[in-house]
Amino acid sequence: FSWEMVQKEKEDMLHVLDFPYNGETLPKYILGDGKITQNKHHFIRNHGGVPDINADAFELEIGGLVKTPVKISLKDLQDPTKFPQAEVTVTLQCSGTRRREQIDVYPGDGDELINAPWGEGAIGTAVYRGVPLKKVLKIACGGILPECQHLEFIGADTYFKKKEVYNYAVSVPWRKARQNEEVLLAWEMNGEPLPKIHGAPLRVVVTGYIGARSCKWVYRINALSEPSFGPVQRQEYLYYNQQARSTIGKQNVLISNGFSIQAMPVSSAIMEPRDRDVIIHDGSITLKGWAYSGNGNWVERVEVSPDGGHVWYPCAPDNMTKKHYHAWRLWSIEVPVDAEGWLEFCVRTWDSSNNTEPTYVRSAWNWDLHVTSSAHRIKLYSVN
Numbered sequence: 001f002s003w004e005m006v007q008k009e010k011e012d013m014l015h016v017l018d019f020p021y022n023g024e025t026l027p028k029y030i031l032g033d034g035k036i037t038q039n040k041h042h043f044i045r046n047h048g049g050v051p052d053i054n055a056d057a058f059e060l061e062i063g064g065l066v067k068t069p070v071k072i073s074l075k076d077l078q079d080p081t082k083f084p085q086a087e088v089t090v091t092l093q094c095s096g097t098r099r100r101e102q103i104d105v106y107p108g109d110g111d112e113l114i115n116a117p118w119g120e121g122a123i124g125t126a127v128y129r130g131v132p133l134k135k136v137l138k139i140a141c142g143g144i145l146p147e148c149q150h151l152e153f154i155g156a157d158t159y160f161k162k163k164e165v166y167n168y169a170v171s172v173p174w175r176k177a178r179q180n181e182e183v184l185l186a187w188e189m190n191g192e193p194l195p196k197i198h199g200a201p202l203r204v205v206v207t208g209y210i211g212a213r214s215c216k217w218v219y220r221i222n223a224l225s226e227p228s229f230g231p232v233q234r235q236e237y238l239y240y241n242q243q244a245r246s247t248i249g250k251q252n253v254l255i256s257n258g259f260s261i262q263a264m265p266v267s268s269a270i271m272e273p274r275d276r277d278v279i280i281h282d283g284s285i286t287l288k289g290w291a292y293s294g295n296g297n298w299v300e301r302v303e304v305s306p307d308g309g310h311v312w313y314p315c316a317p318d319n320m321t322k323k324h325y326h327a328w329r330l331w332s333i334e335v336p337v338d339a340e341g342w343l344e345f346c347v348r349t350w351d352s353s354n355n356t357e358p359t360y361v362r363s364a365w366n367w368d369l370h371v372t373s374s375a376h377r378i379k380l381y382s383v384n
């Protein structure tokens with residue numbers, strides 16, 4: 001790990017953890033000047049250190065339940081006469097985004113290394129270039145064997161858990177890559193070589209899934225009959241039963257009680273103004289933010305309420321960035337406001353499958369404090 005690298009590759013991050021380094025994108029850079037987050041401002045989520053990989057000597061290994069196990073050099077992978085390339089605009093969202101709201105309700109198991117205390121900025125959108133994973137498995141390995149159900153990705157970074165050292169390892173169902181040509185092995189981010197801190201020389205980009213499945217520094221892919229045994233897959237990123245909080249406590253919540261969080265639900269956040277700001281205005285307040293839904297659903301409607309969720313104003317489609325299957329939409333809205341004093345504003349979003357967000361964070365609370373999908377609320381002091 002090198003703090004210098006963070007400083008070299010990043011500008012103005014909101015630092016969440018020093019080691020492993022975790023940083024959020026600042027609100028002004030989320031809103032940016034388009035829907036793309038610049039590389040130097042994109043959030044970072046690490047479980048361990050940042051590995052040093054020599055791109056010239058790098059080979060991706062693919063094994064397990066494939067017809068022919070192979071090693072492919074980066075050069076071959078990047079040769080368009082060997083593998084077709086694709087460019088996809090993708091929002092990556094950490095499933096811990098907005099976790100601080102859940103911590104305020106009840107802090108879960110309180111393990112900060114696993115449950116980093118994120119605000120609204122653990123999300124970003126970039127254009128990734130690479131090769132569809134499905135094509136690599138077909139062209140290089142001659143396809144996968146019928147018993148294969150899951151694809152495991154292993155990163156070159158290591159981390160400690162319960163006194164053991166592990167490589168970062170996660171998996172997605174094979175069906176996800178088979179049905180979706182936009183699941184990529186990527187080496188380019190926003191037209192630039194993938195920055196080291198985002199996984200250079202090669203990372204996986206899994207559209208519509210929680211950020212955790214988009215393995216950085218990937219050096220090995222295994223076709224498996226069941227999910228990866230890596231602790232990140234089997235022991236973290238699980239959605240636990242909520243009632244357990246009041247009845248039995250975390251010590252009695254078994255890992256087998258949690259199901260694996262893969263696809264991302266619909267969620268949104270107000271990025272401007274900030275919570276507890278004083279707003280001096282002439283009868284209306286303008287709010288801005290992001291809205292996203294995973295699993296190939298896109299955002300159809302964003303609504304903002306100036307009174308805690310009684311009256312809702314829909315955002316005009318003109319005030320939202322372009323629709324895209326795998327990316328957020330940024331929005332802005334001017335809401336009429338007469339009242340003075342403290343007001344509670346909130347945002348809720350509908351996606352293309354008509355999913356919307358739970359009204360209160362209590363309804364989204366879960367033991368490991370993932371996917372804070374409830375309507376986002378802030379308080380503003382209105383001076384009219």
Ligand code: MTE
Nearest residue numbers: 043044045046047094155168211212215216
């Ligand atoms: N890949 C490896 N090898 N190691 C990691 O710690 N973190 C994951 C994922 N891929 C991680 C990883 C998590 S939890 C998220 S949210 C995304 O990377 C964040 O990607 P970014 O740092 O490029 O924004």
Ligand code: MO
Nearest residue numbers: 094095211212
């Ligand atoms: Mo994450």
